[in-house]
Amino acid sequence: MTVLNNLSSMIRMARSTRSGGAPHRTVLNIDAIATAPKSNLPICHRSDEEDHHHALFEAGLYMARQDAWATLGDRIREADANRALTPGGVPEAEILAEGARADAVTAATRAVSLGDELGAASIMNDMQLVLEETPQDHGVAYVVAMAHIDIGWAWRGEGWRNDIPAAHRAAFFRHFRNATALIDPYDAFELDSPMLASVRCASLAAEGQPRSRASDDYEDLIDLAPGVAKYIRALGNHMLPRWFGSYERLEHEARRTMERTSDIWGTGGYTWTYFDALTVDPDAFALLDADLFCRGLKDILMRRTDQHTVNSFAAFTGTALEPEGVNQTARARIADCFDWIVTDHLREIHPRIWYAAKGVWATRLEDQDRLAKGRQRAIAALDRHARGLPPVTAPRHRGD
Secondary structure, three states, rough: OOOOOHHHHHHHHHHHHHHHHHHOOOEHHHHHOOOOOOOEEEEOOOOOOHHHHHHHHHHHHHHHHHHHHHHHHHHHHHHHHHHOOOOOOOOOOHHHHHHHHHHHHHHHHHHHHHEEEEEEEEHHHHHHHHHHHHHHHHHHHHHHHHHHHHHHHHHHHHOOOHHOOHHHHHHHHHHHHHHHHHHHHOOOOOOOOOHHHHHHHHHHHHHOOOOHHHHHHHHHHHHHHOOOOOHHHHHHHHHOOOOOOOOOHHHHHHHHHHOOOOOHHHOOOHHHHHHHHHHOOHHHHHOOHHHHHHHHHHHHHOOOOOOOHHHHHHHHHHHOOOOOOOHHHHHHHHHHHHHHHHHHOOEEOOOHHHHHEEEEEEEEOOOOHHHHHHHHHHHHHHHHHOOOOOOOOOOOOOOO
């Protein structure tokens, strides 16, 4: 168990077992491309954030396979209570739980793909038995609840509601009800547990009247963990018309969240609320205050200097923005931020982030191909920056 209690050891192990024997870093001499504001910028094939995530995931997976559920529950609850985050700001408790449920979710999802409802249910019934071994452990309850949510989505799929077979839709709602029932006995505020509050937000998709609940549920979650940008980003995504809101409501929640989190993020709460929404819905630019969004970028990077966040913003401003569409003035204003983000903050390139910035459409690609495409996008954007040219913000393509 020593290795499980020493995260740095697991991160070193992750770095020593990278797939394909790819080096951790190569060096991109931008001066070889053109006169650049910096040279010898490392390209990280595996970032510190990815190492940290891998180590936590493997720790959760290992403990589950060893039936060390009491130890796992302790680790998850401790990480949740301490608001422990990866270098890129992801809650460690969530990643431990993701690893812990990985085997069950993989097996159940395979059963779902075969239309085997009894097989999927049997796997989850076995997982429910661990709750008998760890009564009143909300860390373990969280693992099982999120497994239900993952499998519920596997039944539902990504299609429109009217296109989903009735049996699949019924299974989706059943799993989400089971998830809610598991966390209902626990009070997130009494237990000071943002992860429990996050389950309520994740279960909104199966609620009868989610629009009336969404703002309140996310307010509770963000109040418990205002420093977790992931939750603010999820709020913005769920305020889109395709979910539980509207563009007017997105703008309202962005400003309200900015005010409520100003002691943590400055104006960054506005930017975080819009960040994912702009990525998935180009019409979310409609009411965007570009000056406030850009000021939020600066405030965030004053507080968060990790290269995972910097790469996310550089890739968004340098490659992901589509030039045409609603509010072109705002798009251009945000694209201009690429210059100071690169000059003042970018110290290394994380290719997976640059690949994903345009949407991970080509899921058939091997990881090395994704790395290569992400590297190409970063080099092209930095080349244009070095030459004093504006970023190319072409629309994404499914075959990319």
